[in-house]
Structure formats: C-alpha cells, structure tokens
Amino acid sequence: xxxxxxxxxxxxxxxxxxxxxxxxxxxxxxxxxxxxxxxxxxxxxxxxxxxxxxxxxxxxxxxxxxxxxxxxxxxxxxxxxxxxxxxxxxxxxxxxxxxxxxxxxxxxxxxxxxxxxxxxxxxxxxxxxxxxxxxxxxxxxxxxxxxxxxxxxxxxxxxxxxxxxxxxxxxxxxxxxxxxxxxxxxxxxxxxxxxxxxxxxxxxxxxxxxxxxxxxxxxxxxxxxxxxxxxxxxxxxxxxxxxxxxxxxxxxxxxxxxxxxxxxxxxxxxxxxxxxxxxxxxxxxxxxxxxxxxxxxxxxxxxxxxxxxxxxxxxxxxxxxxxxxxxxxxxxxxxxxxxxxxxxxxxxxxxxxxxxxxxxxxxxxxxxxxxxxxxxxxxxxxxxxxxxxxxxxxxxxxxxxxxxxxxxxxxxxxxxxxxxxxxxxxxxxxxxxxxxxxxxxxxxxxxxxxxxxxxxxxxxxxxxxxxxxxxxxxxxxxxxxxxxxxxxxxxxxx
Numbered sequence: 001x002x003x004x005x006x007x008x009x010x011x012x013x014x015x016x017x018x019x020x021x022x023x024x025x026x027x028x029x030x031x032x033x034x035x036x037x038x039x040x041x042x043x044x045x046x047x048x049x050x051x052x053x054x055x056x057x058x059x060x061x062x063x064x065x066x067x068x069x070x071x072x073x074x075x076x077x078x079x080x081x082x083x084x085x086x087x088x089x090x091x092x093x094x095x096x097x098x099x100x101x102x103x104x105x106x107x108x109x110x111x112x113x114x115x116x117x118x119x120x121x122x123x124x125x126x127x128x129x130x131x132x133x134x135x136x137x138x139x140x141x142x143x144x145x146x147x148x149x150x151x152x153x154x155x156x157x158x159x160x161x162x163x164x165x166x167x168x169x170x171x172x173x174x175x176x177x178x179x180x181x182x183x184x185x186x187x188x189x190x191x192x193x194x195x196x197x198x199x200x201x202x203x204x205x206x207x208x209x210x211x212x213x214x215x216x217x218x219x220x221x222x223x224x225x226x227x228x229x230x231x232x233x234x235x236x237x238x239x240x241x242x243x244x245x246x247x248x249x250x251x252x253x254x255x256x257x258x259x260x261x262x263x264x265x266x267x268x269x270x271x272x273x274x275x276x277x278x279x280x281x282x283x284x285x286x287x288x289x290x291x292x293x294x295x296x297x298x299x300x301x302x303x304x305x306x307x308x309x310x311x312x313x314x315x316x317x318x319x320x321x322x323x324x325x326x327x328x329x330x331x332x333x334x335x336x337x338x339x340x341x342x343x344x345x346x347x348x349x350x351x352x353x354x355x356x357x358x359x360x361x362x363x364x365x366x367x368x369x370x371x372x373x374x375x376x377x378x379x380x381x382x383x384x385x386x387x388x389x390x391x392x393x394x395x396x397x398x399x400x401x402x403x404x405x406x407x408x409x410x411x412x413x414x415x416x417x418x419x420x421x422x423x424x425x426x427x428x429x430x431x432x433x434x435x436x437x438x439x440x441x442x443x444x445x446x447x448x449x450x451x452x453x454x455x456x457x458x459x460x461x462x463x464x465x466x467x468x469x470x471x472x473x474x475x476x477x478x479x480x481x482x483x484x485x486x487x488x489x490x491x492x493x494x
Contacts, residue, residue, distance in 0.1 A: 021108045023131035029260035030136045036251025037143035039244055041069050041150045048241025050450065051234040052296070052353065053157055054226065056441025058233055058450035061157045068149040068169050075170045076142045083174065084181035085141060088113040091189040094182045099138045109137040109258075113187025116384045125384050127187075130258040140255055145177055147252075148204045154353035155212030158222045158230070159438055162445055164429045168421060172211065176417045180207050180410055194385040194399070195406040196374055199256035199267070201311025201366040202410045209360025210411050213351055214418040219431045221350035223438045230352070233450070235295055242299040246275055249306050253313040263382050267314035270321035271306060274313075277325025278305025285333050300336075300358055304328040307362035312370030314382060316390075320373040324366065331365055332357045364407050371395070371403035 018024070042065075050062035072080075079096045086094040094113065099105065109130045116125035130137060149169050156165070183190045184197045197203055221227060232238050253267040254260075282301025283293045308328035309321055316324070336357040340346045346356075374390035389395040422431065437444035 019108070021129075021131055022133070023259075026130060026259045027132035027136055029264075030130070030132055030140055030255055030258065033251035033255025034136070034140040034143050036248045037140070037147060037255065038248075040248035040252065041065065041143070041147045044241050044244030044248055045147070045150045045154075046241070047237055048245065048299075049154065049157065049353075051237035051241060052232045054230055054441070055233040055450060056443075057158045059442040059448050060162065060445045061153075063446065064153045064157065064160075064162070064165055065150045067162075067166060068153055069146045071166070071169050072146040072149055072173055073142055075173050076145055077138065080145065080173055080178050081138050081141060083178035084145070085111055085137070085186040086113070088187060092179050092183045093188070094178070094186055099134070105135040105138065106133050108132075109134045111185075111187055113182070114191065114384055115187070116192055124386060128258070128384070137258075141181075144200060144204060144252070145173060145181070148177055148200075148208050149173060151204070151208040151355060151359060152212040152215070155209075155216045155351045155355040156219055157352040158226055159350075159432050160219050161430050161433050164219075164425050164431045167425045167429055168215070171421045171425070172418065175421060176211060176414055177203075177207065179413060179417075183409070184406065190406045190409065191384065193402060193406075194383070194388045195402045196312060196315065196370050196379070196383070196388065196399070197367065197406070198312050198314055198370070198382070199253045199310045201307070201363045201370070202406060205307045205310060205359040205363030206367070206407060206410045207414050209356050209358070209363060210414040211418040212355040213349060213360065214415050215422050216351050217349045218419065218422045218426070222352070223435065226438070227350060232296065238299060239295065242302060246272075246302055246306065249275070252306075253310060257314060257382060261381070263314035263378060266318075266378065270313045270316060270318055271309055273318055273321040274309035274325035274328065275302050275305040277322050278302065278308065278329035281326050281329025282333050285330065285337075289337070297333075300354070301329045301333070303358045304332045304362040307359055308366035308369070311363065311366040312374050315370065315374040315378045317373075317375060320369075324369050324373070327365055327369065328362050332361045335361050360411075367403045367407055368400060371400040374399075 046062045046065045049065050050058045053061045077099045079098070081099045082097040083089075083094045086097060089095040109132055111128040113127075114125075115123060115127040118124045149172065152172070153165070180203045182188045184195060184203050185191060190197075195202075222230075249271050250268045253271045254264045256267060257263045279298050279301040282304070283298050286292070286294045286297045305325045305328045308324050312324075313321075336354055340354075340357070349356075351357075370390065372391045374388070374393070374395070376389040376393050379388050379390075380386075389399065391397055391400050425431065433445065442449050
C-alpha cells in the first residue's frame, strides 16, 4: 500500500515549515503573550488615558498613546531591537541593526550576549535560545518597549505639544530604553552581575516613571485651572481601560520566561494576587483617611500592585506576592498622598497621572523586595548567574545592594538622557502648547473633539439655544415641552 502524501503547509513534517528546534507550544504562548501585552496599550491605555482626563483632552491623550505605539514598532524593527538584544557593542548597549529580513526572522531566536562565563573564562551558562523564531521574540519585546513609552506619556498629558512628542518618542526609545533593556536583559553588565529584573520593574517602570517625571519638569505644567481640577470625563471607561491593563499583565509577566513553563504559571498567579492585595490596601487607606473609597485610587492601587510584582513575579512565593501587594498599596499611597504635598520639587513638577509614584516608586519597591524575597528554587529555573537568590534565602545583603545599584543606574541614565533629548527637541519644536491652545484642548491640537454631545458632530451654539427657548410651538415653549417629558434641568457635567 502506497504511503500517504505529505501534509501541506504548516503541517509538513520536514524543514523549513517546522524546524527541529521549534516548539509549537512555546511559539503559540509567546505570540499569545505578545498579544496580551499589546492589548494593554491598544486599547487598554488608550481607553484609560482618553477617559481619565478632562473631556477637552480626551482625543489628545489617547492619540499620544496611539502614536507612541505605532512609532515604536517602526523604530524597533529598523534599529532598536538589536540595540537591546543583539551582539554586544558596549557593556550597556548592543549593536544596532535591522530586524527585517526573512533569513534573520525565521532563524531560531537568540540573545547572543547572554552567554555567562565563570571566573576562569569557562562557559557556565550558554546564550539564551527560546524554542521559536526570531520574529516571535521581536514582536514580544516590541510590545514591552511600546508600553514603556505609552506609560511615560501619562506624565505629560494635557499640555505637551504633540509635534514635540512625535519627535521625542523615537529618540528616547533609541537612546534610553535600549540601554536599560540590554544592560538588564540582553546580556549587559547588570545582567551578568546578577541583578534580578524578572519582567521590567526597572527596564519598564522605573525608566518610564523617572523619564516621565524628568520630561514633565522641562515641558512645564498644565494651566492652573487644569491642575486644580482635572476630573475624569468617563470613570466607567477608565475602569474598563484599567481592567484591560490588569488582564493583559498575564502576558507581560507570563511571557517573561520565554516559555509556558512553571515559572510562567507562578508569575501569572502572583501578578493577579499582588494587584488585588494592592488595590484593597489602597482602597482601605482611602477609607481610613478620607472617609470614602476612591475609584481612581482603586485603579492606581491596582496599577502599583502590578508594577511592584513585575520585578520578581515568577521568582517569589505567592505569600510574598501578597506582601508585595500590601507594600505596593501603601508605600506609593504615602508618597502620593503625604510626601508629595510636603515636597517642593514634587509640587513643582506637573506629573499628570502621577507616573513617578505609580511606576518609579512602585518599580523600585518591587526591585528591592525581589532582592529580599526571590527564592533559590524558582530563581535557579530562570536566572543566568548560578547561586542568585534573595537575601532572606541566603543571598545576603549583597543582592539588595545589586538591586539598589541597578536602580541608581537606571535613574541616572534616564534623568541625563531624557533631559538631553527633551532640550534638544525643544530647540526645534516648542515643548508646550501656548496657553490659548491649552484653554481649548483637543480642538486646538487636532481640530477634533471626543464627544458630539449636541448633535451629529455639531458644536453647541449658545445663541441658538436661547433662540430655541424663545420659540413657541403651539401653546407651549420648548422649556415647557421638555418639562412635560421630565427632561427639565438635566445638565452634563464634564
């Protein structure tokens, strides 16, 4: 009996459709994780930003996130990916190059600079090589890079010139993000020193928080009226955006091991536990000190819990995730609600969405707690440096010192480089919109508004309203007819 013909397409048993190194499960999970992280930005943070600001800034805020996401992808495949994860150029930076050709993208993914050598020069740990193609790695790491810039934007909402933002984003990606990513993940000096940053507590959150705060200092504040009252235009949509961010974090931390292994399972569970513990802690503090729970506060508490656990999500026990969540819901709450009001510097810098507190403070807290609580069993499954563990498990104060030193490097680099970029852009493009545009908002910045409240895209005309009220229809005025329908006195608060 003749053998059946080979199956076509992706199910071919031989190369190149399914090379021997390809694990379909790993590849499927990593693509799924990348999609989850992408949903955090698009639409998660786009929705959150567009709804957490005043109505007049809804379009501009959402567009800042949208533009950052798109521009990051193009710069990422042209140069930035290999600067962050390619061959070593400096101890803190990789060699620039494109990630565009078929030969490169279909080859097995690899982190060439991650090979770890012992004191005698012997190879102790080979380079990290996931069981899927380079294209999958490029996509996943792009999503992490993109969300970093989207988070950074939160500090600048409500006044930054959109053209200045368009010039700032690719420069910051190239000169700041790639350095931190290579140093801590791609095989740089902090990676080989044994600093633990499981999924971006430093690379993403401390970076975005510090860079956002620095950029906000140079761009300048919003209008005084906006700083004093900046109520959300849609709290329900804000919660929906926050929910997408929370659920999307499963890809954020679950994709960090580059495989759907035991660490990924622990990481996803710990991520949810920490977020819940932090949200409840923040809410309880609001009730104790202000008498009522704040929905915005709950979303901020959720965020700090997610940020804090990121540095060690797959490396700590779940009871430690509860502890980290409690710390994440209390320490940033204190810095935001108490310390901020007593600090002249924090008062001076207009950080619109408190990115410094929710990301820089929470990210640093998570990195230090990971240096204390990372378990040897889980860390051994993930780390590149043998013997790495938290101080509570025999790692000693040395591990905490490494975590603090790495945080200092990330902070210093972002302050210096962000300052240089923002001042350079400011020489060509005004960083801040003029006051007359700030008073108008979206219509001045984009010629568009978020909501058509008075008709099919029409502007509300006060004179037309007055005329309509004076118009008699039969024996009744318009006001009388509205009153009869139970509509009298309805107003829209924005």
